[in-house]
Amino acid sequence: MVDTLVTSQGREIAYHLTVGRGPTVVFLGGFKSDMTGTKAVFLENWAVETGRAFLRFDYSGHGESSGAFEDGCIGDWYEDACAALSLIDGPVVLVGSSMGGWISLLVARAMPERVVGLVGIAAAPDFTEDGFWAGFDAAQRAELEREGRVALPSEYGDPYIITKRLIEEGRERLVLRSALRLNFTVRFLLGTADTSVSVEVALRLLDHADSPDMRLTLVDGADHSFSSDVCLPMVVAAIDDVSAPAAGGEGG
Template sequence: MSDAHQAPHYIVVGHGDAAREIAIVSRSASTSDHRPALVWLGGYRSDMTGTKAVELDRFAEQEQLACIRFDYSGHGVSKGDFKKGTISRWLEESLAVINDKTPESVILIGSSMGGWIALRLIEELRKLQDGPKVAGLVLIAPAPDFTAELIEPNLTEAEKVSLIENGYFEEPSEYSPEPNIFTRDLMTDGRNNLVLKGVIDTGCPVHILQGMRDEDVPYQHALRLMEHLPADDVVLSLIRDGDHRLSRPQDIERMLAAVKSLVA
């Protein structure tokens, strides 16, 4: 039965001082028809008990599909210091989770920052001799390169000073009483993981869902991503009254319809 509070199991990623325990909740496919496993890649400061992740798991149960959810280090019930988080670190954890579950093929569903992680995952999975095939991508309000493209150009002088003097800056969060924290390491590492720098060849169908009232990731960012995907079969759905979260019932329906079309 689908449950946001299923007991997770943990794997250790990294060594020594960099070791952290990553929480995974997964379900196996109910049939052996070799359909892709669904892999949820959450956004910055989100976790695997969010509405979209839980609804994806419910859909997987209904369709008898394998589904993998997990929390990045410093998120949800995973261990680790959030302030040490970087794209490279969370990418390493995403790879480790997929390698732990060893699916034959996957559909990556990435929300916000998870869309960036998904695009980088494809690059890294291609380097593996026996890694799973990526059968499709569903990107929800994708935020590739958000540190360099959306944050750094808009830093205030006070935020720049805080990055230099404290190694991080804070800003109020619309979704939590706790402020968002952005570190100097996150910004520096982000530049080493940029994907909007040339042609992105995913080798699979891509479905992008983007709200036009998204104040965190403007819909123009999704249009720019489209320009970097000239070789792929890409569907972009612009949702006129959609915000960044895209968690309303009608938004969930769109997400699941996109996933179902890729499974089929």
């Protein structure tokens, strides 16, 4: 059963919360994905089997939440994530996939007292600027300025409609241009066959962020979905890894 919450901005956010022991694992999905994806469901099943608290949700304009995808932007989806976190008390472990990795970093920067660990799966910080905008040619930039949107082909289905608001508002949310202090254990996972996030992006993030214990694992042949039978257990292992210091601090 899916529940809903209403954000302070009036958006209805669909979510599913599994009660269990903490720290609560919060899954933040990717651009135009939803909480019924392979990783989210796999992790929820793992949480049920192991007694862990777990939260998955849909950003506005995604899945079962209200709103149109094309109306959204990074700031909206960050606000949605913060609203989802208000559902739970105590420490959290953030697990962010692709865009969710960027949102996770924004959440961690805003509420460091809540976050005790972070797992980034093919994390894509600043992709609206360094991916979309940087990749636009002159004609696409002119179309974006003139029409307020531009369509990009997607290997995952319908074309992505990239709006001027997505690009411009995204510039207010960049995390690779200023200090990024993460006072907890961090694990980044990336496949070498990922055509959406390059190893260079992952290394830039690794070099830029400041954490007492931060590692990047490259998985040969894994793609951007990172959802194979080999990859999914690695996500669980990373969650256990970043959760261990918090569990130790709570007396096990």
